[in-house]
Amino acid sequence: RNLKWQIECRADIGRLSAPFLAIYESLIPAEEEKAKQKKLLTLLEKLVCKEWPDARLYLYGSCANSFGVSKSDIDVCLAINDSEINKSEVLLKLADILQSDNLQNVQALTRARVPIVKLMDPVTGISCDICINNLLAVVNTKLLRDYAQIDVRLQQLAFIVKHWAKSRGVNVTYQGTLSSYAYVLMCIHFLQQRRPAILPCLQGMEKTYSVTVDDIECAYFDQVDKLHGFGSRNKESIARLVWAFFNYWAYGHDYASNVISVRTGSTISKQEKDWTRRIGNDRHLICIEDPFEVTHDLGRVVDKFSIKVLREEFERAAEIMQHDPNPCVKLFEPY
Ligand code: GTP
Ligand code: MG
Structure with a gap:
């Protein structure tokens, strides 16, 4: 030593x-940024629910764990309660839906270690990654947020x-x-x-x-x-x-x-x-x-x-x- x-x-x-x-x-991010993130999440929820009525969206990563600095991208997890789904298919479908709603730079990365769809919302200027059924990340996000409260x-x-x-x-x-x-x-x-x-x-x-x-x-x-x-x-x-x-x-x-x-x-x-x-x-x-x-x-x-x-x-x-x-x-x- x-x-x-x-x-x-x-x-x-x-x-x-x-x-x-x-x-x-x-x-520290301004309150205004948090409001924009909420707004984008609400929009995404609306779009997702049309295709998958039982699906839920969760924020995870730094936008939800209290360790996000100003101007971070947001990480979203789409939770579909169905073990039979094919993640690539869902991601491609999701990319389609998002593209038709004027979200920008929509890209499905189906071969990544954690497969995601990327997008940018022109209204709020926020970029976002959406993954599927990555619920461990949602839970570890909560753990980090809880530690931050102490x-x-x-x-x-x-x-x-x-x-x-x-x-x-x-x-x-x-x-x-x-x-x-x-x-x-x-x-x-x-x-x-x-x-x-x-x-x-x-x-x-x-x-x-x-x-x-x-x-x-x-x-x-x-x-x-x-x-x-x-x-x-x-x-x-x-x-x-x-x-x-x-x-x-x-x-x-x-x-x-x-x-x-x-x-x-x-x-x-x-x-x-x-x-x-x-x-x-x-x-x-x-x-x-x-x-x-x-x-x-x-x-x-x-x-x-x-x-x-x-x-x-x-x-x-x-x-x-x-x-x-x-x-x-x-x-x-x-x-
Ligand atoms: P910045 O985007 O750099 O501000 O930070 P971030 O907290 O969003 O971190 P990062 O992009 O590295 O990871 C996003 C989230 O994914 C983390 O908060 C974790 O919840 C989860 N995550 C990242 N890497 C791993 C990993 O190797 N294993 C697991 N289980 N979760 C991970
Ligand atoms: Mg992140």
Whole structure:
């Protein structure tokens, strides 16, 4: 283990919170944007119901999980309660319907890992991806949204980390870096680990919400209004948390042996998950367990080149947070 993990935080960390909070505030979407998203969803519901009267539309991803910054695209899931459907056929049919209603840039991507229809609504200017029966994503969206209710520092940290990852080009899964979803899980795990803890482990508590999706039982404590103030014994400022987050991923995390797990509120060993060697394309060079699909490593996209890029970016960020007089500028510098 690198000794830098033991380093003491710079003494002037306190004065750095204001600029980080200013960045966070500037990324929060305006109410007006939310209204436009609702409007588009209503339009889509109307169109979909004509063809599939029993179908339902759900928002998922960053437009619904509280981690969406301003001007994001929206992710929609079309739920059709029929196991016999052919997804490609449905997507092509859906694309047809949308096209006839003057939605723009309509495209059915039937061969993608997650098949979708893409579209742009000329009235609101919002772009949208629609997938079919991806209900696990709807449920993990709820989990993230519920965590966000507990302590505002999660949303602040996640906005800053996502903004950093986009600025530095390390939020591109097809290039072997991590998804936004993975970064948010890293933030939740990190705040579960602080002492005193800033976030609880909702899946380790009494189960007040439970659904079974694709044979996976998704259950956890979702009465998060009862957890308000959970993290208040921990007084760490946002600047200190940003510092510690990057310090952890640069020097503290044991990449060789550990898996981060929001489900257990802890780290577990790669050995235990049998994630110690490469199987097919899954190399497990950085391991982030999906909270519900526990066989799913969100770090699976990372390869031997991109792991180097990622770790160098974590180290760069940690150095800036420790030494730079004005870290908010350098940290988000375009790569
Ligand atoms: P931005 O669009 O970058 O703001 O973030 P996002 O939260 O929409 O993230 P992303 O586009 O990476 O993913 C959209 C949603 O799909 C996530 O919020 C998850 O609900 C879901 N998702 C993404 N990747 C995975 C995955 O590998 N497994 C599962 N189960 N769900 C995923
Ligand atoms: Mg998205």
